[in-house]
Amino acid sequence: DADVTQTPRNRITKTGKRIMLECSQTKGHDRMYWYRQDPGLGLRLIYYSFDVKDINKGEISDGYSVSRQAQAKFSLSLESAIPNQTALYFCATSWGRDSEAFFGQGTRLTVV
Amino acid sequence: GENVEQHPSTLSVQEGDSAVIKCTYSDSASNYFPWYKQELGKRPQLIIDIRSNVGEKKDQRIAVTLNKTAKHFSLHITETQPEDSAVYFCAASIKRNTGRRALTFGSGTRLQVQP
Numbered sequence: 001d002a003d004v005t006q007t008p009r010n011r012i013t014k015t016g017k018r019i020m021l022e023c024s025q026t027k028g029h030d031r032m033y034w035y036r037q038d039p040g041l042g043l044r045l046i047y048y049s050f051d052v053k054d055i056n057k058g059e060i061s062d063g064y065s066v067s068r069q070a071q072a073k074f075s076l077s078l079e080s081a082i083p084n085q086t087a088l089y090f091c092a093t094s095w096g097r098d099s100e101a102f103f104g105q106g107t108r109l110t111v112v
Numbered sequence: 113g114e115n116v117e118q119h120p121s122t123l124s125v126q127e128g129d130s131a132v133i134k135c136t137y138s139d140s141a142s143n144y145f146p147w148y149k150q151e152l153g154k155r156p157q158l159i160i161d162i163r164s165n166v167g168e169k170k171d172q173r174i175a176v177t178l179n180k181t182a183k184h185f186s187l188h189i190t191e192t193q194p195e196d197s198a199v200y201f202c203a204a205s206i207k208r209n210t211g212r213r214a215l216t217f218g219s220g221t222r223l224q225v226q227p
Contacts, residue, residue: 033214040121042201042219043156048212056210090155094215098144098163098205101215103155 002027006091006104013081013111021076021107023091029102030095032074034058034066037088037106046089049074081111116204118218125192126226133221135202136184144205145178145185146215151198159200160187192225199223 004025013019023032031050035043045058047066055066063085065077078085091104115138125131137145146161162169162176162185169176173192178185185204189196199220206216 035217040219042118043217045214045216048214050212056208056212056214058208058214059216097213100146100158100161101203103157105155 004091004093004102004104006089006107008107009105010108011110013109015082015111017081019078019081019109021089021091021109023074023076023104025072025091025093025102027093027102028071028095029093030071031093032068033092033094033101034064034074034076035090035092036060037090043090046076078109078111081109083111085109086111116202116206116216116218118202118221120221121219122222122224124224124226127192127194129192131189131192131196131223131225133187133200133202133223134184135186135204135218136182137204137206137216138183139204139206140180140183142204142206142213144215145176146203147176147187148201148203148217149198150201150220156201189223192223194225194227197223197225 007022033048034046044060049068067075089107092101094101118135143164148156149159150156173190175188199222201220202218203215205213
C-alpha cells in the first residue's frame, strides 16, 4: 500500500545537537507538511511544501529548517536542539488543494 | 489570526450515548473541514470531512454540521461504543501569511466511552 514513512521512529538527542527527521512517501502527492504534537496543543504546523522548489513557514518554524529533496522526500532539521523541542513529530502529505492529509507514523523526539 | 478553537478538551460519555465536539475557525474563506481520529500510539486518520457548499454530512454513526455564517462546525457521534474512545481533532483549511492554504488543527478532544 502507498504510505508515508518517517525515520527514525524514536530519537533521544542532547541539547545543542543537530538532528534530522526524514519523511518519504509513495502516494505520489505533491504537498508535504511537518506538524508537531504536544499534549493539549493539538497539531501545529512547522513547515509545508507544495512542490520541490516551494517551502513555506508554518506557525512555529523558529528553530527548524526543512529541505524538499524530491517530490517524495521532505526532511525536517533542528539546527541546535533544545529541551522544549521534545515532542511527537508528524509528516503528512496531500494532493492538491483542500484535500485529505495522510500522516506518517510519527517520530518521538526527546531532547535531554 | 489563523485559529481553530476546539471544545471540550475532554469528554466522557456512557456507552450508547451521543457525543458532540465543537470547533470555530477564523478564516471566513475556508472551504474544507476534516475531522481526524487518533487512537493511542497511532497516527491521526480522517474519519469524515465536509466542504463549504454542504451544511451537513453523515456516515453511519458519525455526522458533521457546518455553519459558515457563524464559522463553526461540529462532530456528532451517536450510539457511542468503547472503540470510539480516542482523541479527535477538527481542522480547517486556513489561508496563511504566505497566501497559501494549509490545514490548521484544533487542540483536540479526548473522548472516553464508559462501558
